[in-house]
Amino acid sequence: MAAPPPADEPGRLARYGVGGIFLLPAVVILGVWILYPTVYTLIRSFFSASGSQWVWLDNYKTLFTTSALLTAIKNNVIWVLVVPAFVTSIGLVFAVLTERVPFAVAFKTAVFLPMAISAFATGITWRIMYLQDPSQGAVNALGRVAVDAVKSPGVLPDASPSTPTLTGSPATGLVLKTPLHAGGVARLGLTAIAPTDVPKTSKQAVAPVAKPGEIVGVVWRDFKPGGGVAGKVEQGELGLPGVTVQLRSGGKTVQSTSSNADGTFAFTNVKPGTYQSAIGASTFNKPWGGFAWLGTKLITPALLIAYIWIWAGFAMVVISAGLAAMPRDVLEAARTDGGTEWQVFRRVTIPLLWPVLTVVLVTMFINVLKVFDLVITLAPGSSQNAANVIALAMWRTSFGGANDFGVGSAIAVFLFLLVVPILALNIRNFKRDAI
């Protein structure tokens, strides 16, 4: 009974026949969708864009000499260096910490939730959150709350002088060039103020009448439909109430007042001497404009943050499972021997968890090498060159308008070659685990 039955002809046929039938579906599926495309891609990578000409290694030469493709390779290197390390360490920290908190399940669910959203939807969501205008993008909105708390925005952030007699810049305040004396009149005309930004209490601007011993003036929206005459208070032009107007002498502010509904203001009891009239810089404080997360400079960091946000939950769950399976007695023993929590974590937990951490790291390496969907959805067209990664470059070259299947195939082969060593490592690990 111990020895296998002799391999007589009908038995072997039946055995192989049945085996073959059961294998057939898998072989067909793998052949049609894996093997044939792989081999064809390899062959195609030696042909020209139209597929009519054998071009030897020209496509590979293009791959390593085109700057857009080199950027993709460079970016992939950044991805590989940053993402697996961050995802694994954040996942590890979360996994260890959630072991000690009472609401662990809720916390884990929240961290894992991004995994349940398609990367496509994630890309679009983050793209909206990253919008530069703080009134639209959530990330910059947080920044604006912080920045504006320190420096509050002025009432007329976009205004600019209507005539060259007003000098200076919105950052230092606008100063009327013409010197003033008691009995003088100051006309401070401003433009580029949207009708909706004019305060509701505003009334028709009034040209001030000079009074002895006073310096009077008007600050108004020097614009009426068609433009009007710059520097002249005209019918249809509105006064700007609530603007802080200063009277300066020798560079110092001696008096300060606020304009009325019709834009007029007056400085009384003006002593003899030369003065200048100015609108303080605080009036023009611009609200914080936000970071250009989606611009060419910040797009890769922005993508990395979103990607780590997606995958940290995955790492946490896998590592949690590893922690749960870890023999507690070893930890207890280490603590009994007088090890601090940090020492236990560093010398016992991590070495014991190492096989699990490798699985996470390797999975992330492979995922990161083929990252595509997040980049194409999150990065706007104008930043896609800067955000390019190998898989996206492959798609853009093959289908993004150029329709160059030659170079596209070469990129695919290159990407495949990059994944192979990691894949081999993974298979070796699996085999070792199996034994």
Add this chain to the structure above:
Amino acid sequence: MKRHSLAIAALVVISALALTACGSSKKAASTASTTQTTSSSANVAGSIIFDGVWTGAEAAAFQAVINGFHTQYPKVTVKYKPVGDNLPTVLSTAVAGGRPPDMADIAQPGLIQQFVDKGALKPIEYARSAIAANFAPAWLKLGTYDGKLYGVVFKASNKSLVWYNAHAFKAAGVTPPASWTQLLADAKTLKSSGVPAYSIGGSDGWTLTDLFENIYLRQAGLAKYQALSAHKIKWTDPSVTAALKTMGQVIGDAGNLAGGTSGAVQTDFPTSVNNVFQNPPKAAMVFEGDFVPGSATVKAKAGTDYGVFPFPSIGGSAPAVEVAGDSLVAFRDTPAIQAFVKYLATPQAAELWAKRGGFATGNHSVPASTYPDAISRSNASAVSKATSIVFDMSDQQPGSFGATVGQGEWGIFQTFLRNPSNVSGVQQQLETSATAAYKKGK
């Protein structure tokens, strides 16, 4: 348990495969069985598989056109497949695999040229007289490749338009400008009124190439435009320098752009439209074609909230229209296909779509009263009456130069938007990129 379910799944997939294989071979058989020898419409029989870029409401409109054909040719079935924007890829792979559809509508003249070079398309000379009866000669020229007629533009869109916010124009006291100098003066007035003049959808590179092309068409003229489209003159040509400088008058002052320069680079096309169509607007004007109102997601009424004017003349240039058009092409030649192509050149076919709106055609036999509203009527009549008509330049160029996100023309014009003073550098980049793309195309 798991293995069993896997095997079952595999079997299901295999049988599904077998079924689809049967389905497609049946389809192929019916395509081939088109009868060959008939002349009167009632006797022409066969089936046509038509792959198209139109989806949704546009697909429904084209189906109405097909139904009109069906009443005339009851024995011909036309099966329209709404492929969508991936059509160039789908067709390229289908042609490479030797199984193209019978007909298709292609928006990129460059792709048609590619198919003509490969011998994948059949000329439609049989429809020449039918087309000549309803279209201006310029349209026949647009459909001619290597001396033969291969396509006819069924649905055109007018890309020489500027859309504006009526409230912003009223508040600033400006009226639609007819000349470039007036446009620049109006932009200044609009800026003083507190509304940036232009909304630029710079994140989508094609909006920038369209702006450049409209300027170039008016400034350098028709002949130069066609020469540059075919790369017969270089991008370093002085005429390009002049056009880029003119373009700089629009994008050069960040205060004239909604969101400034950095905002313009990141704004996609639909947002650039909303910037102008919303109330209060973020900008007063947006340059783009007749499809602009369809891209707005904010509520705005034609006439009261927004209006449109033709791209202004530069230096007294005569009116000229840049169009983008979906050209009908045929991959096979059967009596059924011939009948369908000829039918599509008739005003009856165009009217069926025109009355539904969102349609313009070079077919001058379509009465203006067919169009549903004043704006589509004026846009469409500009297309059908124009004598100077050119195709979108970037659509005519090799895809790697004229139609790839972030690369070639689209990418380089985005660099130009970021730094509009670098005219000569941009010209150099364009020339290098164009040379590489044209070399590769061969």
